[in-house]
Amino acid sequence: MADAVTSRESDYSQWYIDVVRKAKLADYSPVRGCMVIRPNGYALWERMKETLDGLFKATGHENFYFPLFIPERFLAREAEHVEGFAKECAVVTHSRLTLNEEDELIPDPESKLEENLIVRPTSETIIWNTYADWIQSYRDLPLLYNQWANVVRWEMRTRLFLRTMEFLWQEGHTAHASKEEAVEEAERMLDVYATFAEDYMAIPVVRGRKTASERFAGAVDTLCIEALMQDGKALQAGTSHFLGQNFAKAFDCTYTDENNEEQYVWATSWGVSTRLIGALIMTHSDDQGLVLPPKLARDQVVIVPIYFNDEQRTQVLEEAQRIQQELDDADIRVKLDADDNQKPGWKFNEYELQGVPLRIGIGPRDIENDNVELARRDTREKNIVPQDGLVARIQDTLTDIQDGLFQQALERREAHTTTVDSYDAFKDVIENEGGFVKAHWDGTEATEARIQDETGATIRCIPFDRDDEPGEDMLTGEHSEGRVLFAKAY
């Protein structure tokens, strides 16, 4: 193959970049650390967005939109929040450009802003500033809102989709009258994320709680879903935060309860980003390129016509169009590639690189025998199958691919999840095998920091479903309430 991607074994990092670029998901942009999301990549994001948006609406949320710019003083209001984000903010200081004596374009000193504006790294502050106006009474609660937006975090080190300076995401921001209700909301939305990851993206995830050091800046509690990539590194795929009354207090957001008493509002926020595309790639794709789960593929089936002369071309295309129509009628997303400029062989390779789950090849031979050639992207199996019953067969196969991808990822995760009881064993697994490691931890930040320092592994989460199994910290021997999940992470 002329345009092969680097193999995962020889250079995982280069493989990832090759997949992104050769599947035409994204390009580098002229701006350092930012990317151009190409139509193939954006189509994926659109499908994710549509699906998630439906799940948000189904759980009672509405969309709104807040400004890209946040007044600098807002960010300063919540102490931990500033501390967490101050290091990575883009700051707008001027409102126009002008030419200097050397004819160079510079920010016009005359136009210096009275107050700097921050390009949002997240929107809690500006939203809670407004919630303070919207909320007076317990009757105004809850507020269940979400926004689809871009945010900017000035990163040192970037990687396509996984960490770029600007990225697309959704951020849900809810306000509640009680702590219980807010906690429940944070849990509900984590569940929505987990469902989405597993049922649509075919990515098995561990649901859990972050330790204090990994918590969102300004949150009381951060819940997360963690996924394991093919190279044995963990990736945080979504977070949901119980914010307590931190932002309500910072922005003086109170309501009057049933007893006419003033109370601070309880809050949550939750988000997933285009980073999920990175997770998708690193979960399912192979050395032939992208592999997409059928539920998220823009094109679930591509039809490649094969012919040797004009007469055959007419005949084959007619047949191909008929099949296309049948599939379309059955709500299968299908593309017929009748482009005359590329040969079938070229198309086969191209659609494999782009991860289209199923390919139908149809040529004179097939027409004669009422067959088509059906090729699966995930297993790379090819079969000659009868046209009779094709729609049902394709529906079944798509389901099979979707389930198979999840199953395969789940098995890989299980195979790369190790339970250890000694620090030596821990270091050995982290160093040589990677993956998730279940081990006892004494619950202190000091121990957590030392482990990270010495091994590079962090506590990904305290899993919700961990066994009730007290023990002793592998490092300090102190009491541990149960095992936590360690891994090296993206």
Add this chain to the structure above:
RNA sequence: CGGGGCGUGGCGCAGUCCGGUUAGCGCACCUGCUUUGGGAGCAGGGGGUCGCCGGUUCAAAUCCGGCCGCCCCGACCA
């Protein structure tokens, strides 16, 4: 922020060490014919201020000085 790499038609590169015809190759692109079941063949054609600025020289992609940009790898982070 440290370490490494790279900057030459749209893309990938060679040429740079050791200065010297008209800057070359593959892919892509355009035209034509033949082709089409796993990245087609032949013929013809178009496209470059060699990242930028300065210096040395009869002569600079090549040597010297400075600057800029991007990518990769590590520490911090969705």
